[in-house]
Amino acid sequence: MPTNPNHHVAVIGAGPAGIFAARALAKAGVEVALLNQHIRPGGLAEYGIYHRKHRLKAGLRKQFIKALEHPAIHYFGNVAVGEGKDISLEHLQAMGFDALLVTTGSQSPRRIGIPNEYAKGAYHASEIYYYYNGLPLYSQQAPEIGDRVLLIGIGNVMVDIATYLVTERKVKSVTAVARCGPCEIKFAKKEFMRIAANLDVDDFEEETKRIAKRLQEVGENLEGSRAFILSAYHHAEPTGSPTRFTFRFLSLPYEVLTNVEGRVKGLKVEDTYLVFTVGKRPIPYGLGTFRTLEADTIIYCVGTKADPSIGLPVWRDSFATAPRPRYPVHHTSYEAYNPQEMRFIEGIFLAGWARRANFGLVGAVRKDGELAAEAVLHYLAEKETANAPSPLGALGEHLKNLGKPIADKAAWHRLLEVEAREAEKRGTTGFRFTTNEEMLKAAGLA
């Protein structure tokens, strides 16, 4: 593809999508400013993926270091982009960047919209995974977790949170609650094997009997799901924890029940039945009968959505993309769009979880970043470069005037070196600082 060495692109967000998009753009001859809210790059690969997956996290970090080595990638960590933040999208465009690629992930908790949803003792999963992963601010707010915990959702994130509760907090009971049946489980068997030893098998058998008729009515393969769970149980890793793990299916959260102090004491759920839809998964509807699940802690593992404060319209949890893209790649639209005004947002592209909230693991997101970079390159190929000074100068000046420390690649490397030395000293694997102050000091920026 023809490229112009004078093109400049600002990539906003240095998670896996942003990092690999930046590398693809740099390799094509574009100068890239990579702006990131967190001091360290990595996004949810650093602050989402389970903190004890040391090998996976270390392997990804190595890939990120290598990807960002390219001299045409200029990293600016500790910079929040958006309306009323360190710099806005409009300002970046006005500085002369030829295109912006937004890869800020999906940062806002999704809500399910029930009474008392966030009573004392109720959390969104992000508050828990940010806490155990040591994300500054969250790392200083230990969640108050009781003995009996309900997890809303049956995806990978639920399994991560359950792993934390079973293997580290060793709480009395953990129940995963789902409005649909076990056929909608969205976690890998290998992941579930981390906690399957704690499954109360008798309870699981009872639960599958309880819902069997309603699943058979819509042709759901209950036996397949049952075999999947029991196979994980038979191959489970030992946990050494007394926690009892159970499931409650076809149970739609209806209201969080609270005590006089306003603390969680349970969850009222409505029984559901499933309605078959051609070519899609069955949809759960309320039956009008209710049950109470007792608990002192509720954690919503229901995903996240894009944060509109960045300055882009959100459509169904993600930043809106153009329905008929001008630069499609593999039939996918990477172009930002204003659905209300039905117009392209000129020169702004999207990738990763910002383009499609919660859509996949790091491998898929990396590919998405690379394909988005292709879309940007198509756009740049049609765009004339003005003989203007590099916007990197204006950006550097603006950030300097903010009067806050900005982490570049060298600062990030210093931070990693100090953390590696600290880990060695403490005899631990994967030590990390958990406050901005400590990180900036280690990076030589305090």
Ligand SMILES: Cc1cc2nc3c(=O)[nH]c(=O)nc-3n(C[C@H](O)[C@H](O)[C@H](O)COP(=O)(O)OP(=O)(O)OC[C@H]3O[C@@H](n4cnc5c(N)ncnc54)[C@H](O)[C@@H]3O)c2cc1C
């Ligand atoms: C709990 C959990 C566990 C997971 N476990 C696994 C796993 O085991 N294996 C796996 O492969 N995948 C896992 N994933 C998925 C993986 O983390 C994601 O696929 C991937 O991180 C998404 O990448 P992204 O670049 O789109 O967004 P993110 O990783 O969210 O990165 C977004 C980046 O944008 C920055 N940003 C946000 N807002 C702004 C702003 N306003 N200005 C500037 N910068 C901003 C953030 O600082 C961040 O660096 C997990 C995800 C979660 C939530």
